[in-house]
Amino acid sequence: MKTAAPWVRTRLRTAPGSAAALLLLVLVTSFLAAAFPGAVDAYESRGLRHEVSATSPDGTVIQLSSDPGQDVDGGPQARTDALRARRLTENYRQILAALPGSLRVDTRQSAYGARTLKPVEVTDTWLPELNGGLPVFTLSAQTAVAEHSTPVSGRMPRATAGSVTPATGTVEAAVTSATAGALRIKVGSTIHVPRAEGAPLAVRVTGIVEPLRPQQSYWSVESVLRTPTYLHTPDQPPLPYWHGSLLLAPEAAPILLSMPVDTEAYWRIAPDPAGMDIAGLPRIKQTIASLEHGPLQSALRTEIAPWLETSSGLDDVLVEFDGIRAALKPVVAVAAFGVGSVAAVVLLMTGGLAASRRHAELSLLRSRGGSVRGIAGRLLAEVAVPVLTGAALGCALALVAVPEGRTLPALLASAAVALFGCATLPLRAAFVHRRPRLHGDRDDLVRARPSRRRTVAELTLLVLTVAAVTALRRRGTSDGDADALISAAPVLVGVIAALLLVRLYPLPLRLAALPMARRRGAVGFLSLARAGRSSAASTVLPLLALLVALTTTAFGGSVLSGVADARDRASLAAIGADARIDADQGLPDALAGTVRKVAGVSDVAPVHREYDLDLRDGRLERVTLLAVDPDSYARLAGRTGLGPFRAAELRKSSGVLPALASPAVAERLRGGTATIGSAAEPFSVRVDMVRSTTPAATDGDFLVIDAAGLPGRHPASMLLISGPSVAGADLGAAARAAGSATVKLRSAERAGFTTSPVQSGAERIYAVAAGVGAGYAVLALVLSLLQTSAERAALLGRLRTMGLTRRQGRRLLILENLPQALLAAVGGALVGWVAILLLAPGIDLGRLALADRAVSLGEVELRADPLSLLLPALALVAIASAVAAAQAWVITRRTTTTELRAGDTR
Known part of the structure; x- marks a missing residue:
């Protein structure tokens, strides 16, 4: 006995085009769904690294310090040993080993050593004296000066390990070229520094060096190491005097214990921005908190010094960045919900199109004893092949295109697309064919009466929409505490508007049909009659997709327009004109x-x-x-x-x-x-x-x-x-x-508002969301026309036998589609405008437009942008007319006998 061919293989061979189209649709949708969380992670990670890099090194470095006189027991010898270079290096390695992997350290810019806590006065009168008196110096024994500088003249200071004690009379030092130039120091100069007891310390300058990468952490945490500064006396008026730095050899650090001011050992840990990403941000914040007031600080105090002090401005930078990110997140989520909703509707329409095309086939299976479960299972196996393949390929492409994003959210997003894509056709077919029935009655939109279940569902959605809009207006998004319901508010407004328009749609059709019935031409009346013959099921989904897409596009366009307007006003407020010259x-x-x-x-x-x-x-x-x-x-x-x-x-x-x-x-x-x-x-x-x-x-x-x-x-x-x-x-x-005189341009000031990757990334997400939403809307429009193309072809064939010309047939098909396109365009523009009016009080665009720039414009509210409202609506009507015209041209090119067959019930 010959075995029957497998169902899945047979169906894929019979309709390879439909399977390929479904695979492509799912692939694109899966790619977008998987790439979205990755793209958000990518621009947030770049924003985090930008914020840390843009902050001055003294605001990001982790500083640990210890006072040898307080932290060390055992007398003068123990305090001297605590400042030995070997001991400081050992402590530095202990600190690095204690830090978790979430906080990557830039060892090239990290530094450690010992220094005087306050500048020390000197007695050499040959040094330049300002109105405030002779210069003062900070004595620093920081390691690796030779690796972070180039010699200008002389040599680096030297000291033999263990040879320098607090009683040593002479030590060697180096100065930077900036210090040497300002204070007239030369190689061979000797500077005498008073001690707490005994004769002054003679510091002989053996070399002048030029710092490498002076703006980075090694030289900039304590900028006086590279560049002398002015200090001022407490007199009135304050009088200036020089403050410079003497760079001792690391082995000479014990000499600092003889100074008349306090001394500290320090370790400056420079974080590496390149090793930071948004996924590790909570762990980095936890590490900083633990270092400053937690278990990690206690462990280091046990290993290094009992009173080890830890401080860092990095936590303030991270908190500020987290605030900007949290404020932008709900605004970006609005775009995600909008595009996701339109994509879901398009997938539903794809399943509905396939179910309607195969209605006769599935009805025949049911009439011959096929169970709903069996038919749904066969359809599930049939669509699983292209859907799962497309979802896997889309996810893989997204992971390759956006490698910075986390893998798990991308996998979950693609899995959701795959699950939705697999379920649409089987569930739709199971619902339609849940009980065998003869040829159904007319399901006209004009004659249809909504069921009670549909009314309850619509009222539930209305309640959710009112709750979302109310919560958004009250709580807003500026604090970043917006949940999914608040972010979905624009989409819910579009859904409610679509359901309302479907209920109101029959009224203008009836009113427009009355004068058309009295006209001599048949095309106008037939087009309105055909528009009213559309089923409610085939009208709701396309209209829902178009309205949500138009609302999202209008909302996104208004967001971008509001951001641009805020930046224009902020730059104008900062400069006062297009350019300014100051002196x-x-x-x-x-x-x-x-x-x-x-x-x-x-x-x-x-x-x-x-x-x-x-x-x-x-x-x-x-x-x-x-x-x-x-x-x-x-x-x-x-x-x-x-x-x-x-x-x-x-x-x-x-x-x-x-x-x-x-x-x-x-x-x-x-x-x-x-x-x-x-x-x-x-x-x-x-x-x-x-x-x-x-x-x-x-x-x-x-x-x-x-x-x-x-x-x-x-x-x-x-x-x-x-x-x-x-x-x-x-x-x-x-x-x-x-x-x-200095020149400032308004254009340069405005460009400064877009330097943050968080802002530019969020703007790109919105621009892409608007484009993708428009693309899905066009696809929904095409699917709605394809769903009724066979019926239209049969109708046109019958009318052609009654004398309708090709030109009239094309006009009929175009005009038949026009009412729904006009309804979607006008409704979309109105709904977008209403949504912006309703939601504007709760959305603050200040962080998206200006981030943390010190320009106060108050609350930057969302405003309706006429171009974003009208242009997509007009484009929709134009595209709908073009698609309908193309379909009419194709249909009218066929012969009448091709469309009229005996027994055809279309």
């Missing part, structure tokens, strides 16, 4: 004219600025005086929107200067005439205008007056330049004539 002293009078001739400059507003204006009211709050040219400054304020006013209101018309003031200054002057300024050059003002902002003052309180009325000669110290296309190089060349 501590007055600028040359001819510079304004020179700048006006620079290519791209449209206007220049000169401003004289004084930071400490005396209002003579006894209060200490600083007020900035801005003396301006009323005409150019008024044009600038009107163009930027920063406190606009009319130039005539600022011109002097009598002995009193009219002024524009910030609210606090206006309150202090109480609206009347007041004499202010220095005793040498007083002037009278009257506040006629109050503005909260003005272009020349980026922060603080201000008073703006006409420069012509200010007593004395006061040249401009700032030029505010208008011209979006002006080049910084051209302005720099013009400003170099002004000496120490």
Whole structure:
């Protein structure tokens, strides 16, 4: 007896195109689902490394220190041994061994040694003396100076192991080239440092070195090691004096015990940003906490010193980064929920299309005794081959494309796609064929009446949507404490709108059909009748996909638009114009004219600025005086929107200067005439205008007056330049004539807001989400047309036999699809607008737009972007019409006999 062919092999051979299309769809969906958590991990990891790298080394290094006089028992010899180079190296290795693997150490930039806690005064009068007195020095015996510097002259200091004690009279040292140049130190110079007891210590300079990588941790945690600085006396006014550093040999560290100030042994552990990722962030934070006040600190105190102190600013950096990340996470989750929902609807539609295409086949199996379980099992085995293959390939591609992400979330995401893809066709077929039935009644959208179960489900979704919107408006996303329900709020709004539109859809169809029925042409009436003949099941899913996609695209576009607007306003508030030239002293009078001739400059507003204006009211709050040219400054304020006013209101018309003031200054002057300024050059003002902002003052309180009325000669110290296309190089060349003038561009300031990989990564996620959502929406549109293509072809064949021309047939098919496309487009734009209005109070885009930059714009709320609302909707109508026209062209090219067959029930 011949064995029947296996079901799966037979089906795959019979319909290889459908299997390949399903495999491709699942592959793309699995790739996107698996790549999303990896992409989020990747940009968060890059953001973490960027934040740590961008922070100054003294803010990230882990510093451990020990006082030999407090931590060591056993007398002077034991304290001396505690500072020996061999002992410090052994302690350094113990610290490295105690640190967990989650905190990778940059051993090249880590340092250890001993130093004086306070600078020591010297007695050599040949050193340069400033107004505050002779220089002071920090004595440091840090290891590996030779490996982190290049010799300029002389040699490195030497000391034999064990030869230096606190009683040694002379030691050798090196200084950096910057220290040598500022303090006039040469090779062979001897510096005498007083001791706590006995004769001064003679420190002989044997070499001058140039630091390698001076901005990195080894030299920058204690910057005086490489560059001398100014200290100031406690006198009034404070007087400056030099502070430098003497670099002793590591074996000479015991000599520090003889100094008149305290000494410490230290170990500076530099974390390696390259070894940090977002998955290890909790463990790194836990390690830092344990080092500062936990078990790890207790273990190191047992091994190294009983009173070992640990401090680090790294935990503050990590907490700040975690706050930015937590604030962005709910906003990014909105995009994930939107795209995920549209993808799920498309997979459902794919299963529905396959079930409708094989309805007759499955009905025949049921009529011949096939069980629902058996049919569902065969269908599951049939779709499992392409679905599981596509899901595995998509996951593998995602892991290769985004190797920085964690593997488990990617596997779970792909598994969810595979499970959903395998279940759609079997469950849909099992539901439709759960009981055998004859040819069904018409399931027209116009005639259909929603069941009670559907009403209950829709009311449940409505309650969830109201709860999500309410929670989002109350709690917001700025604290990062948003759950899945809050992040899904825009999607839920789109779902509710789709269900509502499906219920309202029959009404406009009935109203539009009435005048069409009285017209002579049949195409308009037939198209509306055909649109109403669509089943509710075949209308809900496409409309749901289109609305959710449009809502997500509009929401994402508005997010990106809001971010761009916030950055524009922040950069404008920071610079005050398109460009600015600043100088501590007055600028040359001819510079304004020179700048006006620079290519791209449209206007220049000169401003004289004084930071400490005396209002003579006894209060200490600083007020900035801005003396301006009323005409150019008024044009600038009107163009930027920063406190606009009319130039005539600022011109002097009598002995009193009219002024524009910030609210606090206006309150202090109480609206009347007041004499202010220095005793040498007083002037009278009257506040006629109050503005909260003005272009020349980026922060603080201000008073703006006409420069012509200010007593004395006061040249401009700032030029505010208008011209979006002006080049910084051209302005720099013009400003170099002004000496120490600096040029700042608004474009450069704005670019600074996008340097964080966390922000740029979140923006890319939103842009990709909008594009992917639009792609799935187009696919849903195509699937909805394919689901009814056979029925349309049969209808057109029948109408052609009744005299319908090809041109009329094409118009009929196009117009039949137009009502649903218009419904989705208009509804999508309205729903996107409503969703933004409902959710805007709960979404703060400040962290996404500005991160931790010190520009205060208040809460940056989401705003509707007309382009993001209208452009996708118009594109949807255009694409729907194009797809319908292409399908109509294909159908009308076929012969009528191909579509009309005896016994065809379509």
